Amino acid sequence: MSDANPPAEPLRQARRRRWRERALLLAPTLAFGSVVLTIWAVVGWYAVEKPRELLAQQRQELSTGVRAVAMQTEPVLRQAESALRVVDLWLMTRRGDRPLADAMLRQFVDSVRSGSRHLVDIVLVSPTGKVRRLQAGTDDDDASIAGTAAFGEIAGLVPEGISLGLPLRLGGRADDGRLRLPLLMRLSRPLDDYEFVMATIDLQRLHDAQALFVQVPPASLVMLRADGLALSRRPEVPGFVGRNIFEQFPAARRDLNGVEGFYTSSGATTDGRLRVGAFVTLPDYHLKLMLSGTEEDVLLPFSRQRSAVLAAAALATLGLVLLARWLGQLQRAARLREATLQTTSNAMPLGLFRTDETGRIVYVNDSYLRVHGLKREEVEWGWTTLVQPEQRDMLIQRWKHQMATGEPIDMVRKMKRGDDGRIRWIAVRTAPLYFDGKVAGQSGTVEDVTERGEQEKARKTLAAIFDMTPDFVCQATEQGVVTYLNPAARARLGMAADAPLDNAHITDYFSAEQLAQYEKFVLPEAMRQGHWRGRASVQLGSTRVPVDCLIIMHRDVRGRIETISVILRDMSEQVRAQRERERSEAMLLAVAHTARAQFLVGDTEGRVIFFNAAFEEQRRVQLKDWVGRPLADLFGAQCYTCREPLIAAALAGETRRLDITDGNERDGRRFDVQYAPLRVQSGDIEGLIAIEVDVTEARREEARLRLASQTDALTQLLNRAGFEEGARDQLAGVAGQRLALLYLDLDKFKPVNDQHGHPTGDALLKAVALRLRHALRPNDLAARLGGDEFAVLLPQIHEVHAAAAVSAKLLQAISAPYHIGELELEIGVSIGYCVATTGEVTLEQLVEKADASLYEAKRAGRGCYRGTEL
Secondary structure, three states: OOOOOOOOHHHHHHHHHHHHHHHHHHHHHHHHHHHHHHHHHHHHHHHHHHHHHHHHHHHHHHHHHHHHHHHHHHHHHHHHHHHHHHHHHHHHHOOOOOHHHOHHHHHHHHHHHHHOOOOEEEEEEOOOOEEEEOOOOOOOOOOEOOOOHHHHOHHHOOEOOEEEOOOEOOOOOOOOOOOEEEEEEEEEEEEOOEEEEEEEEEHHHHHHHHHOOOOOOOOEEEEEEOOOEEEEEEOOOOOOOOOEHHHHOHHHHHHOOOOEEEEEEOOOOOOOOOEEEEEEEEHHHOEEEEEEEEHHHHHHHHHHHHHHHHHHHHHHHHHHHHHHHHHHHHHHHHHHHHHHHHHHHHHOOOEEEEEOOOOOEEEEOHHHHHHHOOOHHHOOOHHHHOOOHHHHHHHHHHHHHHHHHOOOOEEEEEEEOOOOOOEEEEEEEEEEEEEOOEEEEEEEEEEEOHHHHHHHHHHHHHHHHHHHOOOEEEEEOOOOEEEEEOHHHHHHHOOOOOOOOOOOEHHHHOOHHHHHHHHHHHHHHHHHHOEEEEEEEEEEOOEEEEEEEEEEEEEOOOOOEEEEEEEEEEOHHHHHHHHHHHHHHHHHHHHHHHOOOEEEEEEOOOEEEEEOHHHHHHHOOOHHHHOOOEHHHHHOHHHHHHHHHHHHHHHOOOOEEEEEEEOOOOOOEEEEEEEEEEEOOOOOEEEEEEEEEEOHHHHHHHHHHHHHHOEOOOOOOEOHHHHHHHHHHHHOOOOOOEEEEEEEEEEOHHHHHHHHOHHHHHHHHHHHHHHHHHHOOOOOEEEEEEOOEEEEEEEOOOOOHHHHHHHHHHHHHHHOOEEEOOEEEOOEEEEEEEEEEOOOOOHHHHHHHHHHHHHHHHHOOOOOEEEEEO
């Protein structure tokens, strides 16, 4: 059976080959042209899109930077404003001949200065501009702000109103020459000839603090008052501060309208450079913070990069042109070599052939024709006529499959020659031919090996035995050239079952030291005994494998070594298991020596496997004394109780994290703990692993800061902020529960203050607070709202009249006489309360009703209580 083509087919194939050769000549030019076009397309995109990306990134960085500056600046302004209002309140309520000499006032002013890191100072100002410093150790030093722009705006101040003025210097002997940003407020009650109080903010220190958050160098930072008056700029520009930007540039008012946003500036008021910026408004202080930068600062480095890219693209284009020319020369040289190889091939005694991807033979040399006894016009499928007819179709299909998939062939097949009809054994070997990553056919050789047929049959029988063993079997010559590898060895090396060995040598699988041992001890022993057995390691693929080795010497009839057989048994799993154990121990040891957190590992029975050095130090235990002992004994009953649910969850496959306390709540240590299951490679849970971090000091500091911000400094009751937070938490709790809000106003307290002084009044307020705490339940909230006003929240009351009962109790407790030093004082209290149900009322509604009830109690003659229900 033959698949030969008609006589015209060879002519068509020749024409196709010529067209392919011409296409191959043009292919490099087309390919390099495509690469050049791609390079310049990418360069064009980079030159256009990259500037847009850089400018967008600049806007984002400016927006982030100005927000950070605002977060740094606003607390300073709020601290200055708070200090102004405290001094005003102090001077309004203070009695005496020399209030300015009071040590408490000076101490407060010094605390403001130190608390703000010397940013904020407090002074008094007279209508004539005279300045009186309030810090300790400073007297009247002739400081004055008369003639400054800030002093020019002082007449328009109203009580409790805050004015932010232009930077100024105080002057006087104690002045340090620094520019300061003034915040002015009119005193509620003038003192002597001082009608104003002023907080000054050190501009240099403020700018230094703001600079920490400006990450967009070289950016400029401007502070602009809401009416357009420039207060400061960094870096400085002569004549900029004091200029009204809105009057000079009306469009700027529209650009800077809103709480925050972006703007552009021509730079006419500064350095004349076009700028883009972001701003944030501090509405409470009518202040705008503006952070800007120039586009050229962003695009200048890019311009250099763009020039470099263009130069690189030009060089790459030139290189590709030269490379294309060079490849053209190489192609012509390759065609010459191909012609030379054709001539050499025909002169070789070994039959050579090449197929396309369909299996059709497209080239043979003269030796191929002699081996098969074929004519040249029969080469395409002529070999199929030489095999047995009953095997022909099967062989053709197999041949086509192997040619298409690139599967190499190494076989000996039985054929009948085409010219004389003799039966011959023909050895066929092929290798796949890849072109552009695809199989384009195969090349191979044919050789008449009839005389070696019987030997091949015996070899295959032995190979079949080797194919069945899981051990690695290798055969090599006396010189060490590998001639056979069984399937197990090939699979371990990642080789196909019929892949050629490519002159592999036994030395490829042994190190230099092992080869020296082989030549010195193993080989002589094997030659004497005929075999050798022992342990070794070999290089299989990219890994070195430990093996149990058996070497057998095969000799010919004259006693010369013909073949060396090596049988290897893979011992990797045993060695790997040992190494895994050693590595695990090393890892645990490293954790024990380096980790600061406490690590604990337990098994599924809740017994100790491991804990690290930090755990030993914290618990004052030694690992060697506790391995295998219960975790409950290790922690103790109290500490184990709070960890037991975490341990159970970890052994059930869950990871949990919790803050727990060892010991009592007040003096115990706080730990941030996480318990997780300890899983092995199979996914099974073999125990648990715990990580505990001592966070005692951090939690105490958090609690201290939170308590300080919500506690009245005098009475240690909650302040207004703390009380409102607690009240809102109660109102947001479980719906349907009754609670009551009580407002208390002390009667006859002001005469005590006026007659006996503030220290006695403060002591009396402390005594009232103490009686409040004693009269209330532990979970009730009590607060001093300010002055002689107090508030109480009664959560979870069962009846409406319970609020009246508590009001009567408080009325009796507070109205009892007080002994303050040698004085016996009596005051009263008026109470208004409101009862409501959670989930149905807001805090504002509750406060409004309680305040109305308090007013009603005062109208009823004081010393009584009134209430209502929502």
